[in-house]
Amino acid sequence: MSSFVEIIHLVNLVIMLAAALLAVLFRKLLPSVIALSVASLLLSLEFYLLHAPDVAIAEAAIGAGLTMAIFIFAIRGTR
Amino acid sequence: MSPMSKIVRTITKFVYSIIIIFGFYIIVHGHLTPGGGFQGGAVTASAFALLLVSYGSLASKKFVKKDFLSFLESSGLTLFIALAFLGLGTTFFYNLLANSGGWFGNVSSVGINPGDMNTGGVVPLMNMAVGLEVLSGLGVILLVMAGAMEFTKKKENL
Helix, strand or coil: CHHHHHHHHHHHHHHHHHHHHHHHHCCCHHHHHHHHHHHHHHHHHHHHHCCCHHHHHHHHHHHHHHHHHHHHHHHHHHC | CCCCCHHHHHHHHHHHHHHHHHHHHHHHCCCCCCCCHHHHHHHHHHHHHHHHHHHCHHHHHCCCCHHHHHHHHHHHHHHHHHHHHHCCCCCCCCCCCCCCCCCCCCCCCCCCCCCCCCCCCCHHHHHHHHHHHHHHHHHHHHHHHHHHHHHHHHHHHC
């Protein structure tokens, strides 16, 4: 049982690192922001797996929702 | 800002009320389950952000004014500090409603139980005050960002 949870942790962290790397490597701005949002959502899943559902709700609402909305406003302002 | 495509707008129409109800659920059940005033307010404000991004800023500004949201934020903070001053007969932040039998005043049961909504004293009221403050504060931030973006675009086009 413990090794199963550890496998989920490892897969989650690897996907999160890939999403963070894509957020740096994308040339266009909107896909980069979406990759950053995916990394934040997976960070909230990691918080939930570490038995901190309070922090997970706050991270999913602010990191993946509100920050992405404000970034989209800023990107539309630059065009 | 121009509105997004018709698919996004239709999905938003179905989803935003469910997100708002879930945020209010997190606020009201703050003393029993994970989450509280801040988390529920952030979830409700994210529903507002979804509405603002998908429909464009001007369509949403007709029924939500910035001054009204600022008034709601100030009233939430005032309610919080008034509830804290209400127990000043004993100490600051004294929980004078707990175990009194009135509002949120049931005696909390010991052991494994599904949880009683009517307990906690002044804590659920403080959760509602913080939730009101956070949702209107984040709404003011979103409205100001959308308005500043439009102001910048108008100034560049001149």
